Amino acid sequence: MRMSASAGPHKEPPVLDLLVSPFSEFEFMRRALVGVIAIALGGGPIGVFLMLRRMSLTGDAMAHAILPGAAVGYLLAGLSLPAMTIGGLAAGVIVAVAAGLVSRFTSLKEDASLAAFYLLSLALGVTIVSLRGSNVDLLHVLFGTVLALDDGTLLLLASISTLTVMALAVLYRPLVLECVDPIFLRSVSRAGTPTHLIFLGLVVLNLVGGFHALGTLLAVGMMMLPAAAARFWSSDITMMMIVSMLIGIASGIAGLLLSFHAELPAGPAIILSAGAVYVASLLMGREGGVLWLLWPGKHLEA
Amino acid sequence: MSAPATAIRFDEVTLGYGRRPAVHHLDGNIPAGSLTAVVGPNGAGKSTLLKGIVGTLKPLDGHIRLHGPSAGIAYLPQAAEIDRSFPLSVYDLVAMGLWSRSGLFGGISARDRAKIEEALSAVGLIGFERRPISTLSGGQMQRALFARLLLQDAPVILLDEPFTAIDAKTTADLLDLVRRWHDESRTVVAVLHDLDMVRRIFPKTLLIAREPVAWGDTPEVLSADNLLKARRMVEAHDPHAHVCQRGAA
Numbered sequence: 001m002r003m004s005a006s007a008g009p010h011k012e013p014p015v016l017d018l019l020v021s022p023f024s025e026f027e028f029m030r031r032a033l034v035g036v037i038a039i040a041l042g043g044g045p046i047g048v049f050l051m052l053r054r055m056s057l058t059g060d061a062m063a064h065a066i067l068p069g070a071a072v073g074y075l076l077a078g079l080s081l082p083a084m085t086i087g088g089l090a091a092g093v094i095v096a097v098a099a100g101l102v103s104r105f106t107s108l109k110e111d112a113s114l115a116a117f118y119l120l121s122l123a124l125g126v127t128i129v130s131l132r133g134s135n136v137d138l139l140h141v142l143f144g145t146v147l148a149l150d151d152g153t154l155l156l157l158a159s160i161s162t163l164t165v166m167a168l169a170v171l172y173r174p175l176v177l178e179c180v181d182p183i184f185l186r187s188v189s190r191a192g193t194p195t196h197l198i199f200l201g202l203v204v205l206n207l208v209g210g211f212h213a214l215g216t217l218l219a220v221g222m223m224m225l226p227a228a229a230a231r232f233w234s235s236d237i238t239m240m241m242i243v244s245m246l247i248g249i250a251s252g253i254a255g256l257l258l259s260f261h262a263e264l265p266a267g268p269a270i271i272l273s274a275g276a277v278y279v280a281s282l283l284m285g286r287e288g289g290v291l292w293l294l295w296p297g298k299h300l301e302a
Numbered sequence: 303m304s305a306p307a308t309a310i311r312f313d314e315v316t317l318g319y320g321r322r323p324a325v326h327h328l329d330g331n332i333p334a335g336s337l338t339a340v341v342g343p344n345g346a347g348k349s350t351l352l353k354g355i356v357g358t359l360k361p362l363d364g365h366i367r368l369h370g371p372s373a374g375i376a377y378l379p380q381a382a383e384i385d386r387s388f389p390l391s392v393y394d395l396v397a398m399g400l401w402s403r404s405g406l407f408g409g410i411s412a413r414d415r416a417k418i419e420e421a422l423s424a425v426g427l428i429g430f431e432r433r434p435i436s437t438l439s440g441g442q443m444q445r446a447l448f449a450r451l452l453l454q455d456a457p458v459i460l461l462d463e464p465f466t467a468i469d470a471k472t473t474a475d476l477l478d479l480v481r482r483w484h485d486e487s488r489t490v491v492a493v494l495h496d497l498d499m500v501r502r503i504f505p506k507t508l509l510i511a512r513e514p515v516a517w518g519d520t521p522e523v524l525s526a527d528n529l530l531k532a533r534r535m536v537e538a539h540d541p542h543a544h545v546c547q548r549g550a551a
Contacts, residue, residue, distance in 0.1 A: 052388060177398060180388045180435075187356050187377045188401045188454075235389045235434045 022260040028147050032256050035149045035157050035213050036270060039222050040248025042161030042206045045168050045241040047227030050203065052237070053179050056224055057111065061118035062200075063207045063220040065095035067125030070141060070211065075132050079140065081152045085208055092204035095121060100200075125216070144215035146256075146266045153212050160209040164202050171195050176237065214267045222248055225274035232285020247277050308369050309334040309458055309489040310355055315364035316546075317347065317354040322539055323362065324350040326513050327548055332506075334369070334457075335487040337480070339494045339504035339520070342532055346511045348493040349380065352460045355491070368458070376456035378447055380463050386436050392446050393431040396421060399453025421449040426475060441472040448476050459483055461492040465499070477503060497524060511535035 022029045050059045069091025073083035095117045102113040129138045149157075168175070174195040177185040185192050210219030230244035255270025262269075283290050310332040317325040325347035332338055340348045353359040354366055356377045368375070376399075397410060397418055404410060410418075422428055425445040430438075438446065444464065451459060461480075465473045481503065483490050494500050500507055500520060507523040509515040511532040516523040 173398075173401075176388075176390065176394075177401075179385060180390055180395070181384045181398075183358070183377070183379045183383055184398065184450075186358055187375065231389075235436070236391065237389045240389060 018261070019257060022257060028149075029256060029260065031149045031154060032146050032213075032266065033253065034154055035146060036222075036252025036256065037249050038154070038157040038161045039206075039210050039213060040226065040252055041245055042164035043210060043223040044226050044230075044245035044248045046164060046202060046206050047223035047225075048230060048237065048241045048244050049168075049175055049179075049199065050223060051227045051231065056228075058114055059203060059207070059220045059223055061099075061114040062092055062096060062203055063211070063216055064118040064125075065121040066092045066204070066207055066211055066219075067141065067216045068121045068128055069094075069125075070208075070216070071125045071128035074137070074141065075128055079137070081150075081156065081212070085156065085212075088208040088211055089204060091121065092207060093201070096200045096204060140215070142215045142217050143265070144211065144213050144218065144267045146213040146270065147259075149213060157209050157213065160205050164206060167198065167202055171198060175199060214270065218267050218271050221271040221274060222252075225271065225278045226251065229274070229278040229281035229285075232281040232287050232289050235287050247274065247281075251277055307334045308332070309336070310491075311365075311367040311369070313365045313367070315354065315366055316362045317350050317359055318362050321362070322543075323347075323546070324512065325354065325510065326546075327364070328510075328514050329364075330514075330517055332489060332491060334489050335484075336489055336506050337484045337504050338489075338491045338506040338508060339500040340491060340508045340510060341494060341497065341500060341524070342510040342515070343535055346532070346535060348510060349462050351510070352377065352379075352462050352491070352493065355460060370457055374457045375460060376451045376454035376458070377460045378451060378462060378464055381440065381444065381466070384443075384447075386438075386443065388435065390435050391431065392427060392433050392435060392438065393418065393422075395435055395446055396427075396449045396453065399450035399455075402454065402456075417453060418449075421452040424452055424479065425449045441468050444468055444476065445472065448479055452479065456488070458489045459491070461490070463493050463495065465494070465496065473499075497529075500524065 023033055047059070050056055066088040069087035069089070070084040071087070072091075073080065073085070073087030077083035095114070099110055099114040099117050102108055102110075106113075125141075126138065129141055174185060174189065174191040178192050178195060182192065206223065207216075207219050210222055213219075214222060226244040226247040227240075229247050230240045233243050234240045251274035252270055254273040254276075256266060258264060258273060259266040259269035281289065284292075286292065308331040312328045312330055315325065315328045316323045324345075328351070340351060342348055350359065354361055355368075356375055397414075399421070400410065400414055400417070404414070419428075422431065425448050427442065427445050427449060430442065430446075435443065435446070448464075464476065468476070477499070480490060480492065492504070494504070501524060504520055506518065507520040508517045509523050509528055509532055512535055515532045516525075516528045
C-alpha cells in the first residue's frame, strides 16, 4: 500500500513520507504547523513559570475567563480576529485584576477568588455565544480551529510568542527571585509587583493567542502539559524552559499528524499528544520519574 | 575619637499588625559599626523590628531613619521563608547577592565571578556550585545565604535567628563571618536566642518584650532582673485594650 506513495516524485521512504507529506502537500497543515510552533515557543516557558509559581490552576482559570470577552467580540463582529482578541484580552485582564484585588483586600485567597470569577465568566461566555451563534460557533470558541489559521492569526501568534520570549528574557531575574525568595527581592528592589503584573499580562496574551488555535478550554494545555512534563527531565530552570518548548513543538507536530492520519479533531489531538508526553515523562523522567523512584539502583558510597 | 555616627535611628517607633502593637514605643539608635543582638521571648516583636528596619512593614507610629546609602541593607529572614523546591543552583542563589550592582539585566563580569567563588569559599561551599538548592541541608542552605550576604557587601546587615536549628560547626563558621563584618565596621543586628553566644560575641544587646526592656552593653542588659521582666510579657491580646495615649500629650 505504501508502494504507491514511494513511487511518487518524492522518493521518500514510507515512514518519512507519512510524517512529511501532510505538511508538504497541504497548505492548511503548514499553517497549523507554524501556529503550534509559535504557541509552543511562547507557552512553554510561560507554563514553566506558572508551575514554579504554583499558579498552574490560575492559568486554567484565566483561560476560562477569556471566554466572555471573546464572546462579546464575537457578538459584535462575528468570527473576527481583532474583535475576539481585544475582547479576550480585556476580559482576561479584568478577571486577573479583580481576583488580585479581592485577594488583597478581603480574606479570600487568590485561588478561591479566581475560581469564583472564572466560573462566572465561563457561564457568561457560553450564554453570550449561544445568544447569537450556532453550536458550530460555540465549538469554534471552545475548541479552536487550528486547521483554519489565516494570515492575520498567524501573525498574531508569532507576535505574541516573540513578545513573550523577549519579555521573559528581560524579567527573568525578578521572576525567578520572586518565586524563590520574595522577601529578598523586596529588600533589594521594587521590581516585584510590576513583574508580577507583567507576567499575568503575558499569561493572558498567550492564552488569547492559544485560544484562536485551540479554543478557550484547551489553550492552557499547551502551557501546562509541556511544563509539567519538563519538570521530570531537568532540575535547572533554563533547561526546563527549553525542554518545555521542545515538548510543546513535538506534541504540536505529533497531534497534527495524528489528526491528519486518524481523522481526529486537531486541537484535542495536539493536547492528547502533549498529555502522552506528560505521562511518559511522569513514568520515565530522569528527575523523579516513577520508574526511577521504584528502581533507583543500588545506593552509592557517598 | 568622637561619638560614632548613627546607622539606624528609632523615634518612638510602634510596629504592629492591624492596630495591635508588636513593638511598642521603641526609642534610641544603633550606632554605625556596632554589633547588636536583639533578644526576647517568642512573640516579643524581634522579627517585626527587623521588618520595620528593612521597610517591608510601615510603622504604626513614629519613624525609623536610616543613615547612609538607601540600598545599604542586607537582610536574612528566618529560614522558613524560602521556596527550597525551586529548581535553582547554589551558584545562582548566591549570585543574586550581586543584585544591587547587576540589577535587572546587568551582566556578571569575570571580577564578579571571582567574588562569587570567594564568597562560596568563605562559607565552605566550594564544590556545591551546580547543586540544586533543594538538595542542601539546613546548615548548607544557611551557608549559601551567608555567601549571598557577603556578596551584597552592605554597610548594614540584619540577621533573623540565623543559627536556629544549625549545628555547632556551622554556627562557629558563620559566627566568624559575623565577627569579620564587625571588624570591617559594618553595622550588624542579629535576632538570637542563645544568651551565652550573645554574651560571648555581641557587645550590645536590645532586650525586648513588645516594650523595650533594656538596651545597651550586653552584661548589664542581660541581668537576671531584666530577663525576668522580659519573661513576664503577656502574649495574648487584651480585647479591651484602650487607644495608646503615650506621646499624645
